[in-house]
Amino acid sequence: MTQDMAPLFAAMQKYVNDGAVAFHTPGHKQGKGAADVIKMMVTPLGLKMDVSLMAELDDLFAPTTCIKQAQELAAELYGADESLFMINGTTGAIHIMLFAALSPGDKVIIPRNAHKSVLGGLILCGAEPVFIEPVINSRLGIAMSVRTEDVARTIKANKDAKAVLLVYPTYYGVACDIEKIAELVHKNGMLLLVDEAHGPHLKFSSALPIQAIDAGADMSAQSTHKILGSFTQTSMLHVQYGRIDKERVHMANALLQSTSPNYLLLASLDAARRQMAQKGTVLIGKAVRLAQELRERVNNITGLYCGGIDLVGSEGCFALDWTKVTVTVKNLGITGYEAEHILRYRYKIQCELADMYNVLFIISMADSEKETAILLKALAALANDCKQKGKAAVVAASKLITLPEMRMAPRQAALANYENVPFAQSEDRICAETVTFYPPGIPLIYPGEIISSEFIEYIKKGQQAGAKIVGPADTQLHEIRVVK
DSSP states (O other): OOTTOOHHHHHHHHHHHHTOOOOSSSTTTTTTTOOHHHHHHSOHHHHHTOOOOOGGGOOTTSOOSHHHHHHHHHHHHHTOSEEEEESSHHHHHHHHHHHHHOOTTOEEEEETTOOHHHHHHHHHHOOEEEEEOOOEETTTTEEOOOOHHHHHHHHHHOTTOOEEEEEOSOTTOEEOOHHHHHHHHHHTTOEEEEEOTTOTTGGGOTTSOOOHHHHTOSEEEEOHHHHSSSOTTOEEEEEOTTSSOHHHHHHHHHHHSOSSOOHHHHHHHHHHHHHHHHHHHHHHHHHHHHHHHHHHHHTTSTTOEEOOTTTTTSTTOSEEOTTEEEEEOGGGTSOHHHHHHHHHHHSOOOOSEEOSSEEEEEOOTTOOHHHHHHHHHHHHHHHHHHHHHTOOOOOOOOSOOOOOOBOSOHHHHHTSOEEEEEGGGOTTSBBOSOEEETTTTEEEEOTTBBOOHHHHHHHHHHHHHTOOEESSSSTTOSEEEEEO
């Protein structure tokens, strides 16, 4: 095999060309029964390739032919012992990673700004989190990464922990010193697990932070779809087996992924891998250069700030993914949520996320000078409009809330009997669900933690500013679930 091959696509094409009459799932029978709107969305060939589990198309959970070949090529490219294709996104990959590495009651050290999918994995496997608080950058109003010394301190206080999980890089592109942390973790007999959802492109540019597997991670979950070219909902789980039980990984994979995987999704991972093998260095290099040029020009617009090299080496920022362009708008007198709305509906610009102070833009291999010029023009117009209105800078409670007290393990609290109480009157109760501003999807409270007055006030301020709440059954948070 060579990296120029796409084994999954080739097998699907061969099956379609064979012309077998379909008496199998899916029910649209290679597009013949598909609704008209589906035919508008997917090409005739794509519908024909939406096939089922025929022998020549291999088995995702016991691969021997085309899926095995595709995953082996991915592992070779990324430098892993094994790379598993995920059709339930990096959420699914993180669930599999935690389920494979941890057992009920195991301690795992986790940054507090971990994505809510980590909570889902903890509930599934029954592990108990020990949190590290990340550094807060007051100028940006966001959580950065964890400091090596904080990881070392937490490990020393929790020698019985089974693993350390890192968010690397963060949603904002901030990276810790993962190589030193990997050495520290392994020296203490622990596993290093990495939520690398926002780092599938790191392998392909020396200007970017080192990839987690190359830095010594035992497992890393990457969202191939987020920055690279595979379909939404597709990711890869990369594994180094020196400290990981291979059979446990395969068991978790078979338990937690669908037994009816979509072959278009699988083939898109195969195609994205080939594209990166053939042109990844050029494509990602171009994206990095575009992002750097955009960052410099944004900083020439009065009232806007875009952190770059000045952030690297500051507390909680060992390195930075340049393709994540975070524009701070607070000095315009508007919140990031307001900026997102104005950019979307006045200037037809859709950002990746907004928070109290910032809007975040992702520059990928699909972008060119044309797109970044449009964005720059819109940002300049936004800044000029706000300047004319003469608003004062936004001042808000931008730090993360004080780490809540954990009274019960997340799994125990999530599965406990609960009752609904008015949110405003829930102080001192044990939360039975999670509450998250999305994006970025970082839980503000976990099941099992004590609801504080500070938490209640923080949520109210976020709601008033326009933050979207996900997680609780009542997304307006008139009521919240608490353990009975």
